[in-house]
Amino acid sequence: MQAKKILILGGTRDARQLAFRLIHAGHDVTTSFAGVTEHPIQPEGKVRVGGFGGAAGLRHYLVSENYNVLVDATHPFAAQISANAVDAAGNIALVRLERPAWVARPEDHWINVADISAAVDALPPQAKVMLTIGRKEVAPFVTRPDISGVARMIEPTSIPLPAIWKLILERPPFSLASEIAVLRENGITHIVSKNAGGGETEMKLVAARNLNIPVVMIARPFKPAVTTYSSVEAVNTHISKLGSKCG
Numbered sequence: 001m002q003a004k005k006i007l008i009l010g011g012t013r014d015a016r017q018l019a020f021r022l023i024h025a026g027h028d029v030t031t032s033f034a035g036v037t038e039h040p041i042q043p044e045g046k047v048r049v050g051g052f053g054g055a056a057g058l059r060h061y062l063v064s065e066n067y068n069v070l071v072d073a074t075h076p077f078a079a080q081i082s083a084n085a086v087d088a089a090g091n092i093a094l095v096r097l098e099r100p101a102w103v104a105r106p107e108d109h110w111i112n113v114a115d116i117s118a119a120v121d122a123l124p125p126q127a128k129v130m131l132t133i134g135r136k137e138v139a140p141f142v143t144r145p146d147i148s149g150v151a152r153m154i155e156p157t158s159i160p161l162p163a164i165w166k167l168i169l170e171r172p173p174f175s176l177a178s179e180i181a182v183l184r185e186n187g188i189t190h191i192v193s194k195n196a197g198g199g200e201t202e203m204k205l206v207a208a209r210n211l212n213i214p215v216v217m218i219a220r221p222f223k224p225a226v227t228t229y230s231s232v233e234a235v236n237t238h239i240s241k242l243g244s245k246c247g
């Protein structure tokens with residue numbers, strides 16, 4: 001197997017696991033963070049932080065640093081960087097690692113919406129909401145005066161939440177028992193979730209099913225089609241088969 005110089009666009013648990021796997025397969029691996037989270041869990045290998053300056057900046061970085069392979073292992077909702085990766089890759093091999101979306105079961109009560117603003121509109125007056133969409137997009141929910149609840153995220157928002165909202169700072173994974181407890185203790189009537197997929201945050205959906213709570217489920221944004229795998233092992237195999245001239 002030819003060792004490759006690989007850039008992983010990260011910010012996810014999948015990206016961390018991939019970095020570990022590729023390093024142990026003998027590759028030279030750097031993980032890139034946007035710099036949104038102040039204290040991300042560090043992956044194995046090298047790390048760089050901050051935007052590249054659009055697709056052109058990413059292209060310049062890839063070429064000047066002699067990367068052979070670019071792996072887009074960003075969150076399914078990070079649409080801009082994935083589009084940039086496609087525009088920047090050129091002759092450099094590009095592969096995406098993306099977990100499958102969650103699929104509703106017949107007994108689930110999902111309200112499927114296209115985006116954040118449709119999610120805000122889908123909530124009825126006086127709803128007690130559990131927001132699980134990260135910290136960047138909470139504003140349109142918490143500024144709606146007729147709803148309240150719990151906003152859960154890893155790091156706090158830059159501005160304080162209104163007093164009728166409870167902030168929970170926690171990092172996944174979450175157990176079914178703890179998800180049921182948080183929903184009951186806060187009298188939650190609706191959950192708002194991005195369709196992130198993956199096991200780490202899935203228990204809220206099982207808890208909602210058990211407690212018969214509706215989930216406002218935000219669909220994934222469009223990402224341009226590229227070779228995509230849902231497992232770390234499949235990406236590793238794909239890279240191991242790439243020719244020595246890739247990039």
Ligand code: NAP
Nearest residue numbers: 010011032033034051052053054074075077078079080081
């Ligand atoms: P985005 O909207 O797709 O990207 C916005 C800009 O941030 C990009 O144009 C790029 O700046 C920079 N960027 C994003 N990911 C980067 C990376 N891995 N390395 C270097 N620069 C990056 O992304 P986002 O939704 O804000 O998410 C930012 C990061 O958080 C992503 O890496 C993602 O994996 C992670 N994340 C996002 C979510 C979510 O719900 N969106 C959830 C969990 C984790 P330049 O154009 O200047 O290069």
